[in-house]
Amino acid sequence: MNTKLETSDLRWTTHPAEDPQWDEVSGLDDEQNSVRIHEICTPDSADSYWLRTRWIPRGAATTLYVEIRFTMMECSSLNRRHCKETFNVFFYESPSDSASKSRPPWMENPYKKLSTVAADHLRRRGGGERRSNVKTLRLGAGPVEGAGPLEEAGLYLAFQSQGACMALLTVRVFYRKCPPLRRAFASFPETIPHSLVEQAQGVCVENAVMPPGEQARPPSMLCGEDGQWVGQPVSSCSCRPGYETGGSDVHCRACPSVQFKAGSGPGGCSPCPANSNTLIPGSAYCLCHHGYHRADSDPPDAACTRPPSAPRLLISQTNESSLSLEWSEPLERGGRSDLTYRVLCSLCSSQGLAASCPPCDDSVLYRPAQSGLTQRRVIVWGLRPHSSYVFTVQSLNGVSALSQSEPASGSVNVSTSRDGLRRAAASESSLTVEWNQNQSPVLDYQLRYSLQEGSQWQYLSSSSSSVVLSDLQRGGRYFLQVRARNSAGFGPFSAAKAFSTTTQGGAQPVVTGVLVAMGILLLIAMVTVTVICYRRRSLSSAISETHYQMGHTMKVYIDPFTYEDPNEAVREFAKEIEASFVKIEEVIGAGEFGEVCRGRLRLPGRKENYVAIKTLKGGFTEKQRRDFLSEASIMGQFQHPNIIHLEGVITTSCPVMILTEFMENGALDSFLRMNDGQFAPLQLVGMLRGIAAGMKYLSDMSFVHRDLAARNILVNANLVCKVSDFGLSRFLTENSSDPTYTSSLGGKIPIRWTAPEAIAYRKFTSASDGWSYGIVMWEVMSYGERPYWDMSNQDVINAIEQDYRLPPPRTAPPPCTL
Template sequence: MDFCVIIFLISTIGITSNQVAAKSEDLSNTRNETTDLKWTASPARNGWEELSGLDENLRPIRFYQVCNRNDPDVDNWVRTRFIPSQGAKRAYIDVEFSMMKCDSAKTKNCRETFNLYYYENDKDVASSTFPPWRERPYIKIDTIAAGKRFINGDSNEKGINRKTWTLGPLKKKGFYIAAHDKGACMSLLSLRVYYYYCPETTISLATFPKTVAGKNVASLVTIQGECVNNSKRASAEGPRYHCNSNGEWRVRTGTCQCLPGFQASENMKTCQPCSDGKYKIGHGNHACSTCPRNSISSNTESASLRSVSSTIDRIETPTYAPDFCKCLPGYFRTESEDVRQPCTMPPSPPTNVKYIVNETSASIKWDEPSELGDRVDVYYNISCEKCSTDSYTKCTECGSRVIFEPGNRRHITTNHIRVHNLEAYTHYQFKISSINGVTAASHAPARYALIQVMTNQAAPSEVLNVRTVETSSSGFTVAWSLPKHPNGKVLGYEILIREKNSDDEDKGDLSAFLLEPNNPVLYETQNRSIAISDLKPGKNYEVQVRAETAAGFGGYSHMMITQTNKDTGPITSNSPNSSRLAVLIGIGASAGLLLAVIITVYLLYNRRRKAHASQRFEDGSSENKEDSFEDARHLIVQLPSYSSTQRLYVDYPDPQKGVREYACEIDQAFVEIEDTIGQGEFGEVYRGKLGSPSSGNTEQVAIKRLKQGASVKDQLNFLREACTMAQFDHPNVLVLKGVVTKTRPLMILSEYMENGALNNFLKRHQGELSILQLTNIMHGIAHGMKYLSQMQYVHRDLAARNILVNSDLICKVSDFGLSRTLENDPHATYTTQGGKIALRWTAPECIRFREFTSSSDVWSYGIVMWEVMSYGEKPYWNMPNPDVLNSIDEGYRLPAPYECPSVLHKIMIECWAMEPKQRPTFEQLVQRLDEIMSSPQLFKDDSPTSESGDASSNQSNKSVED
């Protein structure tokens, strides 16, 4: 081939390095060589020949050419120098060549192809004779043909061929490339050997190193990334990226999150400290927040950053950034408030304090402080000191004798208080302190208003030691001691005498005595004794004494009972109290006998009740009960009936106080949240585990968690529900396990009820339960409602959806929130001026007058009975609300569900009496269901009904048509 032609051809070849610069790296490239290539050729002469030329930029390049067409035994080889693989497992070869087209008439041995081979080795071992010049040990890459681009002698013709091949998977540290000619006339213009890689990159706060592509076409090389400075892994796995065979990053998993006090940059490549006036708590890639009111960002070292291990996350140099905003001087947060809350301050003293002293009582009133400290939880504390002089310098605590109204003077939520039982003519001073949630956090005394008063005259206290000193058949002599607190000069005494009949009950106080007088007689004297005459012999008399001062009469003394003699002679007592002592001994003996009788009756009743309950439990449960529903069809298990001395339900104005008194505070570290099981009014409800710090055991619980951003009202209602649940303790009422209130978010932990709400449970087991099992369900609900009614708690939303069923199929009353979100179904609620109520379950008086009582809960219980017997059917079906109301007012009632015994439907009808007083109580309902369950023949004797015409209440025997 003419040399000028070769130079022209070389000048027309161009490459675009930008196409591969970012993703590939050359192992060998003849275009970049500036000296001889020094490839090995065989034969050394008259075969492949190395030549020089110029490219399009007039830069010198080296290439090989061969042209032995007329030699019938042509066998020309040329081999590159050793090419290190540099860790690549897959290499690519770009070959550029030109070839003369054969003229079969002139050359018989002409070829238009050549072969390409490679040979792998861990080091450079090749020589002029090794490896042998043959296909084995060389590995053939391909037989290369020129295609349609040939050189025919025209210097302007561009016959450049470009082809690419792949080598792999490579197993050694390097390789050689060899070209084999069998009679072609051609030029090997360039040879480029390269591999693909994924370049180093930073994405989503994770840095990934340069990564060589995999050995196969479909290979994905997994690379573990490192989080950038001031960030950490979001999970234990950490960030990962996958490099494909073309040097492209694909399929990224795992993320990094900026540390507290840092936020992600816009390009997500760095974590930057929060700027002045901003902060960020917790790990995450959200932006820094503006400091809450009355706080500034802290420039101290982030405690969260110091705790992060540098062995897990890439933290080279500690960086300090604000993860909270500290309060300005004079402002504070409570222990339960997190750093997102604004800082507040203690209140100023109460203003406009006024008081009125009435003898030995005082009424104090005040207005709220002029500065509330940006809080609404202000309350007051009043202290009382008695002073010896009008200088008010020597003062001591008032003591327990002084009575305050309201009684808790350490936490007064009103702006007034009354003080009783002060001493007459005495100096007192009162400090009314203003307190809110951050007063204790300020470590400074609460600010207070001081008033100083002096009491005036007062009536005397009770007369002491009333006793009989002498008796006769016609009278007796009574003596007494001075009142403990005369409160002035005693002007005289008043003595009240009344004959005590044998059938009279011991009244024990003066009020009862005066309400039922039996010819009482009043005597007056200035002495501390008096002789009473003209009385009946052998009779008992009741005696009380009170003292009088200028301020009036004091209270009567305790009642003393004495007796006149049966004979006529006077009998002087050796002991002033002997007569009274005898009477007291007689009363004590009678009381002791009565107490013994009461205890005996109670023990017999309790033993009989327990035996009855135990028998019911044994009859209704199985010792080898399996978990499956089919193996538990005998009876739904109920606990023995609950009996204990009940206190009354307390509706705390401040639910936080009730939670502290009743609920168990749980460390959030022992709470593990698992799955979401529902949506509550204030947040989501989860299934989780509660660990025991002492034993290490865990139990499943239901966790209601307050949603983020909840208002103060939502927080109070959330705590009010916990306060309500904490006061209940009954087998058929949902049990509160504890609360989390000292950390955020707030949580209520209750026992986990595996079978969920009763209405859904019934629908899942349509027609699978016996009449006795359904009755047992209603019996358990009635037991729980009996307990709540005895606690004087009105549920107001009793429905099957608010009854939960556990794995033992025990039903428990739940949902004790006072502010409820009812069903979204517009047909299920009825709007009144006072809000929304569940109309289909609500008694008429509640709809008309918003009057909720235990009797209105009984109406709702009748609807629940209907739901149970109809397997969760919707009451009144799809009737519009106005039609439901009109039907109830006209006396219509729900018909008996399919196969419902009329004895049960009659109970429903009684629960739906229009007049609340005509409805049965829950105690009566429990008794009725006990009788029915103990006599199953009532189900058989009483035929099932599908219409309600035969079952009527006091109002009507009509039923709602389908």
């Protein structure tokens, strides 16, 4: 509201209506503008005379300002008894324009007093200075002369005079607001302050964004009550990918053509990397040229590369059912350093057509691997005899999978028929030999033979796969080799084989040989029957020893320390693995004997998988080596889905290693603490069921764990819990104020999981493991909380002896009631 802009009657209400003292007239303000003025002069009366404005809508403002411009006569110049030089300002809140001449009642309650206004400049009768007064009152920002926060949709202002001689020149009601602002790549709208200091929220300017982690925290800035922005904005906005700072912090401009900007932030645009380009302004990346690619793992500013060329100079050497394949590096690596190779195998039919060469089956094995090769040599075994193969070696790098064309490759044909020499007939002076015919087209064969190994060879040619050698010595032993010739020339000779001619009376030796063979077969049969009977009796005795009450049989655990040579237990229960099959990637912890690592195991014919590797640190004694490997001798006897699986051991090289399956989520206690409250009770019970199944299996095998605790339970990616830590036997430390179990190497184990009889009498049984399992149940349901909290070990022993038991965990479900 602003009466300075009004030119007609303001239609304000006066009280009392029967004696109106406020007069509305037209006059001039200080700037000689025509305004509507309300005047009153009652210095002879102390009565209250009221003047009320029309209803003023509040809108969105919570703080209003009332600016009053007025003049006031000096009482001393009037010389009146009841004259005053002040007047009162009231307000009345109302949801609508509902006031009348009599309502609300003309008194301080329901009207609220805003202020008592005094003049700074007074006028004298008969002349003098004619300066007007200007007072600005704040309404709704808190308790100010009785005023409180504004709540209704609008209000009335009322002026009360009690003997003043004054004139209201203009009355203006307004609120302040912070203007629109752009700063720190953020835009803040026009903001009405709702308190003394208002935190306004903004948005990022065009082509600016917040980091992904800041999406829930938009830009903000303080809007003061006086309508002025305060301080600097809190903003994480920055130019988006493809845009850079446009010379100030309020504008982001697009990267020009052939330039790009991969990420958001203050950085500038950069030229496109090699073999890429962009013609569109505002690009976050540059497209690769045709035939070039950028791998998913490559950063956006990496140069575009292409697949490598084919490997060169493939060389194969066949030895019966195995093959050695070597090759040279391709001429062009494609601009990348991650060059690998893959070997493909095809088994061809007798027609030799490409369409009749299907891929080899799983019986063909590769060392070190079939794919992902970084060396240029591979050994292949498991080939069929007398067969033709095509081996293809492909060159690959990080962008080969993105190329629409097949990887560049080289091929070699291999035949395993060279070892097919066999004797078809023999006499005193001749040998008839034959061999398997090659499946690829052959022009002819060349056979060579000699009487003694290393002597001069004699050669024969044949168009068929058999030949007759004549004029030989009687009873002579001859070495023979054969090779085939095709359009490319001769292939390599087959492995030498020895054949003998017969002696005089060749028929009789045959009969004698048959009789001797029959006698040998009869003797073998008798020995076999004897062994079978003996083994049946042994098996029957073993079954009777391991027979359970339920009628089931099960293997019994064998303590490796009962062996005279503990290394024999390792050889019997643990598989020896070649060190070349294992690749250690990172250290994930430390054990009693050395480091614990994560690595990869690739056994021939098996898929590569992750394993956990325990290593024996250098400088170990023979006893430490034996104790270290004893855990493998124990684990190797167990096969259960809830028992950690032993992959094998490496004892023939340094460092000595134990390989087990890799459990992604680590120890159960730390896993639960990191995921506190994240699982339903049934999921926790499912973990406990798995642990119980593993412990029942151990109990059925007559194995006592002795150290069952959540720290010795491992969790895989599917939340399957498996019992682990089958280390050294432990004994009770004597003469100690804090009894603990101590291994032979001095490693202390807390007794919080140990049964009372095991503490008192060192009596470990499946029942004591059952006590430990109860503590594990408490650990799981309390998400890895420490049993007995901060009580000392001696306090724990004393409390248990006094029948104290752990209370239910705070997250455990209530007990069932019948």
